[in-house]
Amino acid sequence: MTGDRLVRSLLGFLSNRRKSVFLDAVWKFLSQLPPCHVFNHRISVVHVRTGISSVAHQTIELFPEGKKIEVDVNDREQGTNGVSDDRHPRLSGYVVSGYSVTENSRFQATLKGNTMFIENRKHLGPWLLSPDIVGKRNAGIIAQRGDIVAIQGRGKVTTEPRGIYGGTRSPTTWAHWLINFLPAVHLTKKLGPEFDNFPMLVPTSIPDDTHWQESLRLVLGGRTSLSLHPDSYTRFDRLLWLEPAAYDTPFSIDHARQTGVSLHYEAMQEFRKEFLNYSNVNSSSQFLPTKVFLARKEGTKRPYNQEECISQAADFGFEAVYIEDLTLSDKIRLFFDAEVVVGPLGSGFSNVLFSSPRTSLLSWWTYPLGITDNFEFNLAKVSGARYNAAPLSWILPGISGDSYSLDLEKFSSGLAALLI
Secondary structure, rough: HHHHHHHHHHHHHHHHOOOOOOHHHHHHOOOOOOOEEEEEEEEEEEEEEHHHHHHEEEEEEEEEEEEOOOOOOOOOOOOOOOOEEEOOOOEEEEOOOOOOEEOOOOOOOEEOOOOEEEEOOOOOEEEEOOOOOOOOOOOEEEEOOOOEEEEEEEEOOOOEEEEEOOOOOOOHHHHHHHHHHHHHHHHHHHHHHHOOOOOOEEEOOOOOOOHHHHHHHHHHHOOEEEEOOOOOOOEEEEEEEEEEEEEEEEOOOOOOOOOOOOEEEHHHHHHHHHHHHHHHHHHOOOOOOEEEOHHHOOOOOOOOOHHHHHHHHHHOOOOOEHHHHOHHHHHHHHHHHEEEEEOOOOOHHHHHHHHOOOOEEEEOOOOOOOOOHHHHHHHHHHOOOOOOOOOOHHHHEEEOOOOOEOHHHHHHHHHHHOOO
């Protein structure tokens, strides 16, 4: 067994979630030790906390408290549902010194000494921080027991004088780029001149795609940026941590304690307005249909009987659109002007943020939606659009893998009902 596998096996054993006074004591002891090397791996064991405001030496209010949008996927009738009676806390920025960050596709976190801070949580921990998906970057965490985690050091720690950190949640996925990261960058426009020379920290792994690059330039508004390395931490003499407008991961380890994703309504409205204004100025004269079938190109995940569905939808006046072929401004215009949008659930539907109250949307998915799968429903509440999820009975399992077929008869009935 290699050193790497031995370390992971040992930490995997120590990460057993069953109650054990012995394992609790071992982890508590390890968390008091300085970083050590095990088989050429630099291992740090740290406590996870919330409330970075408690160690900040400066707090900046970026957005006052506002409406909280949190749609329950099990009770998503249209009307007032989703606009919570609770108020979303204000969004603030916190200046801290000597903290380190890395590109983390799972959640917002910063590290110093034997403490890792994550963003404030509304539900009880411990939270799911250790890796459960291969290839997902999560701050180097390789094991967890409760609120203590083990971090494997990778690469040399570098130091920068200053930076602004708004998280780097799944930056290669358009939905998370649009809803988790870009609104944080937008908040920097509310900072005073004291922070003009603070670069925005951006993921290294963002796609070389015009939609990503153009949207980043729009919200940066001339501010410089600094790329975070995905395989090592960067320490900052002064780090400005931004609270996000979207409450997302990490979720509780205990599924019974999990709550859905929620949004700061007013902050997302302001963010949306910036993109709509941009589209009004930069859109082309290209014809775009108002009855839209969101189509996927060959080779994408979860193949299904798309051509049959497109043909069926055409009978109702729908046209297939591949939104990656549009400019950013035309993509925004497509959703804003649309009367109806249908298609399989995916990142494309996060553009419901740009829709209008006259827009109806219908998507389908291949498994039951969980409590944390309310992303698009929330965005529809921000834009005022009407969002509908097809029942799972529409899905006919495929022969192998993630493939499936949509029941064409049920699909046809659903389109007819949508157009009434």
